[in-house]
Amino acid sequence: MRDKTKVLPPSCREKKRYIVFELLSDEKIEFNELIKAVWSSTINLIGCLGVAKTNFKFISELYNNQRFVVRCLPKDVEFIRLAIALITEINEKKVCIRSLGVTGTIRAAKIKFFKN
Amino acid sequence: MNSLFADCNFNIFVHIPIYLNLFMEHRFFDLNIEFSKNWKEIIKRAEKLELAGICLVVNSKENLEEYHEIIEEIKRNTKLEIIKGLLIDENKDKITKIAKKNRRDFELILVKGGSYEINRFACSSQYIDILSNPGSGRKDCGIDHICCKDAKEHEVLIELNFREILKVSGIDKIKELNKMKEILRLCKRFNTNFIVNSGAKDVYELRGGRELASLSYSLGASLEESLFANSELPLKLIQKNRNKIFQILKGVDLEYEG
Numbered sequence: 001m002r003d004k005t006k007v008l009p010p011s012c013r014e015k016k017r018y019i020v021f022e023l024l025s026d027e028k029i030e031f032n033e034l035i036k037a038v039w040s041s042t043i044n045l046i047g048c049l050g051v052a053k054t055n056f057k058f059i060s061e062l063y064n065n066q067r068f069v070v071r072c073l074p075k076d077v078e079f080i081r082l083a084i085a086l087i088t089e090i091n092e093k094k095v096c097i098r099s100l101g102v103t104g105t106i107r108a109a110k111i112k113f114f115k116n
Numbered sequence: 117m118n119s120l121f122a123d124c125n126f127n128i129f130v131h132i133p134i135y136l137n138l139f140m141e142h143r144f145f146d147l148n149i150e151f152s153k154n155w156k157e158i159i160k161r162a163e164k165l166e167l168a169g170i171c172l173v174v175n176s177k178e179n180l181e182e183y184h185e186i187i188e189e190i191k192r193n194t195k196l197e198i199i200k201g202l203l204i205d206e207n208k209d210k211i212t213k214i215a216k217k218n219r220r221d222f223e224l225i226l227v228k229g230g231s232y233e234i235n236r237f238a239c240s241s242q243y244i245d246i247l248s249n250p251g252s253g254r255k256d257c258g259i260d261h262i263c264c265k266d267a268k269e270h271e272v273l274i275e276l277n278f279r280e281i282l283k284v285s286g287i288d289k290i291k292e293l294n295k296m297k298e299i300l301r302l303c304k305r306f307n308t309n310f311i312v313n314s315g316a317k318d319v320y321e322l323r324g325g326r327e328l329a330s331l332s333y334s335l336g337a338s339l340e341e342s343l344f345a346n347s348e349l350p351l352k353l354i355q356k357n358r359n360k361i362f363q364i365l366k367g368v369d370l371e372y373e374g
Contacts, residue, residue, distance in 0.1 A: 006260045
């Protein structure tokens, strides 16, 4: 028997939303620095329990130099958007992060925001 | 009297028993405390935390005869309800064998989860009472809809371990809480029974019953469910198992002992 659990039927799964963000900065921001900043900002705003309840995840496959995607529950989209918008500095480099849009699937996010 | 509440949608008399249930005194149990040398301190602390009963769990690899002797000694000296528990941390093949062998000596039999194979097997076994810590060392929660249905059918409790949150911090704590939330969501969805245990290995890892219940409440269970999971459910389980132990044959009970 494989060690992975069986895939839940669609009716049992939780709904997801993918938020696409754009990073505006003059200097180059490294991937690891960005992940740390995003996690610490969300934990600061909504706390450990809050983040645990949102099913928050950083989708590392879709990271482009300027754009990145995070996953959460539909009801928590606004909290996550706010938490990430509060980031002003990453490793002493000034940044501004803006959200481009929200999608229901990774495929839709790819088609809409990662065409190039 | 009837005219008073005629236009009111909320019937107060129907809801009174539910609310009374929330405010009445609960007898809380902690069914997973590791049996160690400093058991005297653990008993003292459990009494101070106003727990009604604790289950001192011994690993199946350790010396069981010595354990039984010490438990008998503890029972003589304390008002707490002491429950004998056996934790099986073995392969899938050995679980049933050990559980069958020790079923009459122990009131509770727990299986340490982690691997999906063991989790699934424990949920579908009639000899197991509690699946302890199904998500330990995994990225996902360790159980799925099939496990939950099996656990409900075979009356196996799925445990949320409080110690798992104590020993980690930062992002790891969030991941652990997320796993617990997922377990709780599946349990609620399939009406499977769950329980929150401290899993304490030290005196300072012990927690009161109300504190344990607050974990499941803050992860999405209702207050009534979380209180029930830590007070009445363990009591029922222990009573059921004690009746089974004193049964002579299946279906035959000893009514009078001369």
